[in-house]
Amino acid sequence: MKVIEHIENNKNGSLLSFEILPPLKGQNIHSIFDNLESLVKFNPAFIDVTYHREEYLFKQAKNGLFKKEIIRKRPGTVGICAAIQNRYNIDAVPHVLCGGFTREDTENFLIDLDFLEIDNVVALRGDPIKSEIYFEPEKEGHEFASDLVEQISDLNNGKYLNSNIENCAKTDFCVGVAGYPEKHMESPNLDIDIQFLKKKIEKGADYIITQMFFDNQKYFDFVEKCKLHGICVPIIPGLKPIATKRQLNLIPHRFHVDLPEALIKEVLKCKTNEEVSKVGNEWCIAQSKELKEKNVPILHYYSMGNGKNIQEIVKNVF
Numbered sequence: 001m002k003v004i005e006h007i008e009n010n011k012n013g014s015l016l017s018f019e020i021l022p023p024l025k026g027q028n029i030h031s032i033f034d035n036l037e038s039l040v041k042f043n044p045a046f047i048d049v050t051y052h053r054e055e056y057l058f059k060q061a062k063n064g065l066f067k068k069e070i071i072r073k074r075p076g077t078v079g080i081c082a083a084i085q086n087r088y089n090i091d092a093v094p095h096v097l098c099g100g101f102t103r104e105d106t107e108n109f110l111i112d113l114d115f116l117e118i119d120n121v122v123a124l125r126g127d128p129i130k131s132e133i134y135f136e137p138e139k140e141g142h143e144f145a146s147d148l149v150e151q152i153s154d155l156n157n158g159k160y161l162n163s164n165i166e167n168c169a170k171t172d173f174c175v176g177v178a179g180y181p182e183k184h185m186e187s188p189n190l191d192i193d194i195q196f197l198k199k200k201i202e203k204g205a206d207y208i209i210t211q212m213f214f215d216n217q218k219y220f221d222f223v224e225k226c227k228l229h230g231i232c233v234p235i236i237p238g239l240k241p242i243a244t245k246r247q248l249n250l251i252p253h254r255f256h257v258d259l260p261e262a263l264i265k266e267v268l269k270c271k272t273n274e275e276v277s278k279v280g281n282e283w284c285i286a287q288s289k290e291l292k293e294k295n296v297p298i299l300h301y302y303s304m305g306n307g308k309n310i311q312e313i314v315k316n317v318f
């Protein structure tokens with residue numbers, strides 16, 4: 001079923017969904033299943049699987065020169081989605097990126113998904129790779145997520161890149177896109193960011209999933225602002241519990257979000273990461289309960305390979 005159908009058919013409070021990462025190359029799929037076993041019993045509407053593009057490593061050779069190597073540390077997004085649908089009969093939602101893909105690559109990727117009966121995607125631009133300061137699209141690739149959404153909508157209308165293809169089958173993808181309650185890091189301000197978010201909806205996106213936030217008011221204000229800009233699609237809040245003291249710096253650095261004073265104070269009092277985890281879970285439970293009371297469509301948890309924390313939170317909220 002499509003994410004948007006899950007939302008439209010639901011008459012009973014907020015639904016639940018998770019985001020997981022493919023395992024590091026070298027691990028097998030059971031590391032994913034082990035993590036998922038504890039989560040699927042809560043009956044999630046869908047499970048997102050992130051996409052990780054290539055990275056460049058520079059290795060020193062014997063002659064002292066550096067050799068550039070390309071590595072994808074977390075391949076397997078499509079395989080994991082197919083495995084989740086097959087094993088648990090739960091809708092799996094692969095993330096699809098502009099970065100690293102030509103338009104042709106994207107078309108072929110979407111055709112694979114269509115053949116696997118995966119009809120949900122989240123369309124994203126992707127971050128710059130480590131050796132870039134600014135995002136660089138492939139020569140024949142998309143610069144912004146809105147262009148990727150347009151290509152997916154075209155395929156849903158039976159419009160392929162090569163206009164000579166005859167009797168084209170239409171795909172039927174439901175498309176999610178990213179939204180940033182605290183604005184995207186490159187955006188000059190939140191209003192401009194929301195204008196570009198609206199463009200993704202106009203090009204055919206069905207719903208928005210937000211970047212993580214730790215202060216619900218930021219989400220409520222964002223939803224209001226989106227409405228003022230004429231965005232009427234569901235806006236799914238994304239939540240992540242803090243689990244280590246280091247994340248006090250890592251999360252703002254990586255995701256460009258603020259942490260509330262009260263949460264920072266509680267984390268700083270902790271002596272071990274076990275204590276931090278407890279504080280992080282309690283904070284996330286309180287956030288979740290308030291969002292649920294306000295009837296948000298879905299609570300979407302970033303598990304980042306830590307199913308235990310999320311299990312604890314979900315047990316207390318659902």
Ligand code: FAD
Nearest residue numbers: 050051095124125126127144145178184186187193196211
């Ligand atoms: P866009 O919507 O293209 O926006 C990027 C920037 O460009 C914004 O500042 C926007 O305001 C601006 N912009 C948009 N359109 C225009 C325009 N026409 N002209 C000028 N400026 C414009 N990354 C991964 O690598 N893999 C993942 O699986 C992944 N999953 C994610 C899931 C969620 C829910 C979120 C919130 C993020 C995820 N990311 C993932 C990170 C994401 O790829 C980065 O945040 C990326 O920098 C922006 O992606 P976007 O799709 O929001 O880009």
